[in-house]
Amino acid sequence: MHDSTENILVTGGAGYIGSHVVRDLGEQGYKPIVYDNLSTGNKDFVLYGDFIKGDLKDTNLITKIIKKYKIKSVIHFAAYIVVEESVNKPIKYYNNNFFNSLNLIKSCIENGVENFVFSSSAAVYGISEEFPVKENSQLNPVNPYGRSKMFTEILLEDISYIYKNFNYIALRYFNVAGADKKLRIGQKYENPTHLITLALKTALGEYESLNIFGTDYNTPDGTAIRDYIHIDDLSNAHILCLNYLKKERKSKVFNCGYGQGYSVLEVLNTTKKVTKVNFKTVNSKKREGDPPILIADSNLIKDKLGWSPKYNDLEFIINSAWEWEKKLKKGE
Ligand SMILES: NC(=O)c1ccc[n+]([C@@H]2O[C@H](COP(=O)([O-])OP(=O)(O)OC[C@H]3O[C@@H](n4cnc5c(N)ncnc54)[C@H](O)[C@@H]3O)[C@@H](O)[C@H]2O)c1
Numbered sequence: 148m149h150d151s152t153e154n155i156l157v158t159g160g161a162g163y164i165g166s167h168v169v170r171d172l173g174e175q176g177y178k179p180i181v182y183d184n185l186s187t188g189n190k191d192f193v194l195y196g197d198f199i200k201g202d203l204k205d206t207n208l209i210t211k212i213i214k215k216y217k218i219k220s221v222i223h224f225a226a227y228i229v230v231e232e233s234v235n236k237p238i239k240y241y242n243n244n245f246f247n248s249l250n251l252i253k254s255c256i257e258n259g260v261e262n263f264v265f266s267s268s269a270a271v272y273g274i275s276e277e278f279p280v281k282e283n284s285q286l287n288p289v290n291p292y293g294r295s296k297m298f299t300e301i302l303l304e305d306i307s308y309i310y311k312n313f314n315y316i317a318l319r320y321f322n323v324a325g326a327d328k329k330l331r332i333g334q335k336y337e338n339p340t341h342l343i344t345l346a347l348k349t350a351l352g353e354y355e356s357l358n359i360f361g362t363d364y365n366t367p368d369g370t371a372i373r374d375y376i377h378i379d380d381l382s383n384a385h386i387l388c389l390n391y392l393k394k395e396r397k398s399k400v401f402n403c404g405y406g407q408g409y410s411v412l413e414v415l416n417t418t419k420k421v422t423k424v425n426f427k428t429v430n431s432k433k434r435e436g437d438p439p440i441l442i443a444d445s446n447l448i449k450d451k452l453g454w455s456p457k458y459n460d461l462e463f464i465i466n467s468a469w470e471w472e473k474k475l476k477k478g479e
Pocket of ligand 1: 158159160161162163164165182183184185186187188189201202203204223224225226227228243247266267268269319320321322323324
């Protein structure tokens with residue numbers, strides 16, 4: 148346990164992933180200070196700490212909060228996350244994901260923040276020839292969302308090089324799914340784009356059918372292969388990152404996935420098994436920029452942080468998300 152007076156600033160802490168990390172921070176004795184404009188977040192997802200409604204672009208307010216709460220550590224989730232939208236609205240994405248991150252980081256270094264955990268993404272790899280991808284594999288993001296994450300990583304590298312008291316970890320998440328065991332928090336996007344969520348909502352009758360984008364990839368069943376990670380294992384990785392930064396004071400980049408790939412068809416078959424609904428699927432064309440296979444090599448985070456995932460089981464992940472979706476549908 149930690150000194151409960153240790154405040155951790157969590158931007159985007161009312162969102163899907165942020166709210167799980169806020170839960171874990173609270174359970175570990177930290178005090179999360181959640182800063183979120185609620186553009187896609189939910190205030191009632193913030194289970195611990197203080198909540199401040201604010202926008203990242205408000206640098207004066209951010210600076211005030213960092214000073215007021217004597218913040219030494221920041222976990223930065225706030226961003227826009229819809230890949231297709233980023234292609235159509237690049238300015239919106241560069242503004243929020245890159246420019247607002249730059250201002251936040253500037254305020255951090257000017258006000259004595261020492262530790263910074265950044266939500267990066269497997270999208271920084273783009274179409275990779277390698278699988279599993281390693282942290283030092285070539286970065287080749289193919290859309291503004293992935294590029295905004297890559298540029299922020301580069302920015303963090305340059306800043307931590309010259310500001311020696313400022314260290315960061317960029318965590319590259321793969322496909323995140325599932326919900327809190329007690330079903331207090333989970334995914335609640337207005338326009339979901341994640342496969343498991345869409346499949347479950349289709350099983351619940353919220354959509355008529357589910358599109359399978361690409362059935363002629365060079366993979367065993369022709370559909371794209373991804374690495375799915377349960378939210379609780381990802382959340383735990385953030386706590387380990389924070390503790391590592393505080394102790395070791397070294398910057399790092401880590402993949403965070405299970406190193407195991409499932410094809411779209413495998414995910415859908417498992418979803419049908421879990422939900423017992425044989426929902427309709429429609430074969431559609433590949434989406435531009437969708438790599439055939441994206442699987443994480445996560446040996447580095449295991450070696451350096453002792454990260455030891457507990458829920459590497461597709462059926463468990465889908466079931467966890469299913470329980471949440473049913474609860475959302477009932478409007479509980
Ligand atoms: N969900 C995934 O599978 C996934 C995969 C890779 C990376 N990520 C990254 O993880 C982070 C969190 O994603 P999520 O899935 O929880 O999304 P989310 O939309 O649920 O969470 C983002 C949160 O940030 C807030 N926010 C956005 N812009 C803001 C601003 N300008 N000022 C203040 N608050 C703002 C939103 O209100 C929301 O609460 C993002 O940075 C995303 O890029 C997510």
